[in-house]
Amino acid sequence: MSADLLRALRAIAGEPHVLTGTDAAPYLTDWRKVATGRALAVVRPGSTGQVRDVVRACVAAGAPVVPQGGNTGQVAGATPDASGRSVVVQLGRMNRVRSIDVENDTLVAEAGCVLQQVQQAAHAAGRLFPLSLGAEGTCQIGGNLATNAGGTQVLRYGNARELALGLEVVTAEGEVWNGLRALRKDNTGYDLRDLYIGSEGTLGIITAAALKLFPLPVAQRTALAATGSIARAVALLARARAMLGAELTAFELMSAVALRLVPAHFPQQRLPLPAQAPWYVLMETSDTESEARAGARFDALLAAALEAGEIDDAALAQSVAQSNAFWHLRESITLAVAAExxxxxxxxxxxxxxxxxxxxxxxxxxxxxxxxxxxxxxxxxxxxxxxxxxxxxxxxxxxxxxxxxxxxxxxxxxxxxxxxxxxxxxxxxxxxxxxxxxxxEDPVKLALLRRVKQALDPLGLMNPGKVLA
The missing domain is CATH 3.30.70.2740 (Alpha-Beta Plaits)
Structure with a gap:
């Protein structure tokens, strides 16, 4: 049966895109290297039709399906089990931005698009796609949606779920749901979009998404501030919300222990403040009006916070390069922790x-x-x-x-x-x-989750062992 399935997969995706043995090995271990599985094959489909046909072939053979994007997750959600029966469906070849509608502020991207690619496509069209993660150079949109990724700008723009208007999904039975209508209002029944987002590939495979875009900010301000406690940081957050409103786009907290690990493992990176305080806050504001307005409002916030004792010191980025350096410190913490x-x-x-x-x-x-x-x-x-x-x-x-x-x-x-x-x-x-x-988790919620899983994946073949044991 496995030989028949391999032949079918090669006929669907093409022999170069069905990987076995040592060729498949890079896809079988998670990013943190805490889990390694085995697979019958890793398939790299190039279209939604090929994903559909791969799933149908796996269903016919009774083979589990493990969807995989950039494989940057932290909880081994895209790693097959040890049975060697699974087929990993790696979506990296499906990497086209299908369309951009500037007037509707939407972009349709395939699941294998790297997040940074989507950000750049939006920027080239004079728009912002605000989802931002430390792994944005390698993570893929399908994985971002399958995990309902958060990132650094949730405060203003919301999680991945809030940034998606519609999805294209290959179901667990090999059907294609075309839900890519880029509508902000659509009350035609249960919200299937929100059901598949965050399902971690256990209900179906997201193959494309219609995403929200926003106006590009005219000006941004970034500051790294030292504070004596989380309580003071929370007070600073309340002040920033009151003074800046929706212009506050990011508010990140870092312990001194975490921050010091970055220059310890990456000496080329320097701290703009002495790492003597126990906690640090990285704040960013975006303004759609003018540089002068952004600067005046942010300066007023920092002055008020210093006077109130909510922060002890602050470094204000004086250029885009300095702002990027501040963010690079924050985004390097995960790698520094791994190196420690x-x-x-x-x-x-x-x-x-x-x-x-x-x-x-x-x-x-x-x-x-x-x-x-x-x-x-x-x-x-x-x-x-x-x-x-x-x-x-x-x-x-x-x-x-x-x-x-x-x-x-x-x-x-x-x-x-x-x-x-x-x-x-x-x-x-x-x-x-x-x-x-x-x-x-609440037992009633768990029971409802199992009913959803049974209804949409009756054979239990979609990413088994993930989310629900």
């Missing part, structure tokens, strides 16, 4: 008002139970999402830290649940957090 050694990663969210107390109390509890661990916390304070990363103690063996990770993460997630938060804010569940979802 073993890390227990947590992607959590809760009401912003509770974050300061949560971090202080949980840091103390971790030290009491796992002496020497280091908290390299950073994330999107503006939308209540922190990447609460716990590094292994200096000098501890990697296997010793790995043995403690399950207990460590359980402690963190128990405290997140007690604070009314979520154990996955923007990275998804994938294959790594299924047990946590079972433990901490």
């Amino acid at each position: 050694g073993k890390c227990a990663k947590h992607d959590i969210s809760m009401p912003t008002s509770r974050l300061g107390e949560f971090v202080t109390a949980t840091d103390a509890a971790l030290q009491a139970n796992f002496p020497g661990v280091r908290s390299a916390t950073f994330g999107h304070l503006g939308d209540g999402n922190l990447h609460y990363n716990i590094l292994q103690p200096a000098g501890q063996r990697a296997d010793e830290f790995a043995a403690a990770q399950e207990r460590l993460s359980a402690l963190v997630h128990e405290r997140v649940a007690a604070a009314g938060g979520s154990i996955s804010a923007e990275q998804g569940i994938g294959g790594l957090r299924t047990a946590d979802l079972e433990r901490f």
Whole structure:
């Protein structure tokens, strides 16, 4: 049967685009290198029709299907299991921007388009596509939507779900749903778009999307500010919202531990402020009127925050290059954390008002139970999402830290649940957090999720083992 399926896949996608053996190996390990699977083949279709035919062939053979984009996820959501029966459907060849409608402020892109490519296409048309992630040079639009990616500008523009107007999807049974109508109002039944976005490839394969565009800002201002506590950073956020309104596009929080890791591992990057404060905030505002207005409003915000004691010092970017350097520091934290050694990663969210107390109390509890661990916390304070990363103690063996990770993460997630938060804010569940979802999610919600899965993927072939165990 496997030989027949391989022949069928080669007939559909072409022999060069059906990879097996060592050719398939680069697609079988997740970005963090915590999970490696096996696959019958990796198929690289070049059109929606080919994706449809691949899924139909897999359904006929009873072979699981694992959709994969740029493979930049944090929870092994695009990695096959160890059975060797799966077919990985890698969408990188489907990389066309099909159309741009400037008057409607929309762009239609195929799932394999790299996020940066979509940003550049929008910019060339005099528009902004605001989704922005550290992995934007390699992650793909299909994966961004399948995981409902967040990023640094959620505060103003929302998650990936808010940026998509319509989808084209190959269903679990090999049908094509053409839902690409770029409409801002469409109340014709259940919202299938929102169902597929965030489903992590467990209900079908997103092959294209109609995306929202926005006017390009006339001016931007970026500042890195030092602050004494998360509580002060939250007060600064409230002030920034009051003074800037919708012009506040990003508000990122970084612990000194996390920020210092960047120049430690990437010496070419320099900190614009002495890393002496415990916390740092990276703020950005966008103005659609004028440079002068943007500068005056941002300067007034920083002056008021200094006077109120919400920040101790601030570096204001004086050029686009300096602004990019500030953002490069923030976006390099994930790579610096990976270079530092073993890390227990947590992607959590809760009401912003509770974050300061949560971090202080949980840091103390971790030290009491796992002496020497280091908290390299950073994330999107503006939308209540922190990447609460716990590094292994200096000098501890990697296997010793790995043995403690399950207990460590359980402690963190128990405290997140007690604070009314979520154990996955923007990275998804994938294959790594299924047990946590079972433990901490509402049982009625879990039952409803299983009914949806059964209804749309009755054979259970779409990305099995992800999201729902």
